Amino acid sequence: SQTIHQWPATLVQPVGSPLSLECTVEGTSNPNLYWYRQAAGRGLQLLFYSVGIGQISSEVPQNLSASRPQDRQFILSSKKLLLSDSGFYLCAWTDLYGYTFGSGTRLTVV
Amino acid sequence: KNQVEQSPQSLIILEGKNCTLQCNYTVSPFSNLRWYKQDTGRGPVSLTIMTFSENTKSNGRYTATLDADTKQSSLHITASQLSDSASYICVVSGTGGSYIPTFGRGTSLIVHP
Numbered sequence: 001s002q003t004i005h006q007w008p009a010t011l012v013q014p015v016g017s018p019l020s021l022e023c024t025v026e027g028t029s030n031p032n033l034y035w036y037r038q039a040a041g042r043g044l045q046l047l048f049y050s051v052g053i054g055q056i057s058s059e060v061p062q063n064l065s066a067s068r069p070q071d072r073q074f075i076l077s078s079k080k081l082l083l084s085d086s087g088f089y090l091c092a093w094t095d096l097y098g099y100t101f102g103s104g105t106r107l108t109v110v
Numbered sequence: 111k112n113q114v115e116q117s118p119q120s121l122i123i124l125e126g127k128n129c130t131l132q133c134n135y136t137v138s139p140f141s142n143l144r145w146y147k148q149d150t151g152r153g154p155v156s157l158t159i160m161t162f163s164e165n166t167k168s169n170g171r172y173t174a175t176l177d178a179d180t181k182q183s184s185l186h187i188t189a190s191q192l193s194d195s196a197s198y199i200c201v202v203s204g205t206g207g208s209y210i211p212t213f214g215r216g217t218s219l220i221v222h223p
Contacts, residue, residue, distance in 0.1 A: 042215070043199075043214065043215035044199070044213045046210060059210075099211070101146075101155070102153050103153045104151065104153045
């Protein structure tokens, strides 16, 4: 069966520090992968999606970046975090019928 | 522009009561509609999925309906429990090779004892 792993679950980082969130998928090949951010009380905002290794599409201009070094690995990064980067980050992959989400990472930038 | 509108934005009910959440969409051409439950601090978990030809789907105490003609869906929760307190998100996918579905902003449900 397909599973998706996302870590860490929570993270507190100072302003200006780098960020690396990792997501891996098991049980499928060549998945479409996504990074979403969810601010408190808000809907899901698509940040990046990838349809293959090295293929990244950005939906929202910001100081975040994404990479897909392997077929089932998706990484969200930042060189210097801003206070506004705080939020709940979700990784997801899709099959024909919809999304499966990771458990999320709560990022607090202080 | 594809849109998914959910109502109400928030809802408070007493344990044991029933409730219905609404989802209206403009996504076209339509492929499928999913309802997700998201507990606070967790990732969304799929409850039901419906394609164009389906008009009702049940998952335990959750029953989703779909009217593809009016582009409306509802999620009915029967005999609510405290554990039903969560955000419920409607997600609509179109056809035509788009990789990105359209998300509603969710309905926040609070079940009080």
